[in-house]
Amino acid sequence: MRDHAARVRTGLVSSNSTRSNQADLRIHVTLDHLKSMEGHVRSLRLLPSKQPSSSVLNGRHASRLRGRGLNFEELRGYLPGDDPRTIDWKVTARTGEPHVRVYSEERDRPTLVVVDQRMSMFFGTRHAMKSVTAAEAAALIVFRVLDQGDRIGGIVFGDELLSEVRPRNSRNACHRLLCALERANRMLKADALIGHEPMGLNQPLSMVARIAKRDHLVVILSDFDGIDDRTETLVAGIARRNDVILCPITDPISQEIPNDLKIVVSDGELQVELDTTHGDVRKRLETFSKGRLADLLNWQKRFGLIVLPLSAGEETLSQLRLLTGGAPQKRRPDL
Structure with a gap:
């Protein structure tokens, strides 16, 4: 039968497959897309030994990345x-x-991947949404850790969702984490209504502190919206006994705010129009964006952690390859 809807009704094609084929992977990820990341992880390296000289995990940049015990x-x-x-x-x-x-x-070391899928991450102006970049990077790290033989777990959180997967050296733990990630990502919609106060970063970080008592690798993928003094205290405590990599996800517009931008932003309940033709508005936005990154770089110096920035304006895999000292992937002629 040529009618696709009829093929779905008769079971020849699943409705899940239909949604997957129609998905714009720049806006929402699918489980199949996240699983496809597994074939690209061999060029990434998260262990401290034998890091290339260009890797941010090498030498003085790594501060005190412990590796396995x-x-x-x-x-x-x-x-x-x-x-x-x-x-x-x-x-x-x-x-x-x-x-x-x-x-x-030691045969393995537990890794905890913390992935932000709040409404503040549902934004993108060039290549993809920040939420998509975070999800793709998380999938790449999950599969790389599993390939290294280490235990993998994670925390996925949105404004109304908080999922925890304890570190296990199993593909089942990997699958559960990717499913939680797809579910949280799918909940992000421009017209979504948040029934209560949006979740802050402190709640998932408190869970990290409870799970990662010592000698874990903790990777946090977030735009770090809403950080405060409590966030700093939690990050400092986690970094004292574990290796921590902060991956701030940004959009190019935060570094290159145009002079003629008019945009409406919303938290799902309230909305406001930002007009950068007014110099004061543009200056405040630039100060806010630079201030957040400055806080993270300050934590890097004080707590001995690593900051590995990612942009939603570029392909995720290529950025991770470059940041860990690998060569960028060559695109096939037909892509």
Whole structure:
């Protein structure tokens, strides 16, 4: 049958497939689209060892990215070539023979990906919505962590949704996280009505502090709208015992506010028109945007975390490749 609606009714084509085919992936993601990210993650590297010189995770930029921990394996006699720093001097003094402590790298390290899907993220002027960029970056990180053999979990939050997936080394945890991400992303609509006060960043960060007691990698993908002193306290506490990567998602317009922009913005309940032909309005917007990034860079210096900025005005995969020292992906002629 050529009629697509009839094919859906008869079960030859699923309604989910119909919605997926019609989706504009610049505005909303689909589960299939997020899953397709798995084939592109081999060029990304989140472990601290052997980072390329151009990677923001390399050397002085990494501050104190711990990597996996070490497990004690055995105590044995010293052999030529052993690192003198591994000598156990107490045992050596007691036995009269040099002994070393042997360690092995932990098999995995839990990673927690925190993804913002609030209405403030449902905005884009050039390539995609900020919410889409955050979702794509989260999927890439999820699959890369799983490929490394580490445990993966996450927290996905919107103004009326908060989903938690505890870190597990399993594809089931990965699937649950991507499903939660698709569901939250699908709830974002221009005419959405928020029945209560929009969710702040502090609630999901409190959940992170409860889950990631120590030695986790915590990646936060957000526009960091609504941060306050409590946010700073939570981030500082999490970074004290874990590795933290902040990924501020921005739109190009925040760095290049035009002189003739007239736009209506809304939180789903109230709306206001912004007119940048008025110099005072444009100046306030620029100050606000730069101030938020300045706060994050200040946290980077004070708390030893990493800031990895992403723009909704460019392809997500290419940005992550460049930021982690990889070469940009070559586009096929037919794309």
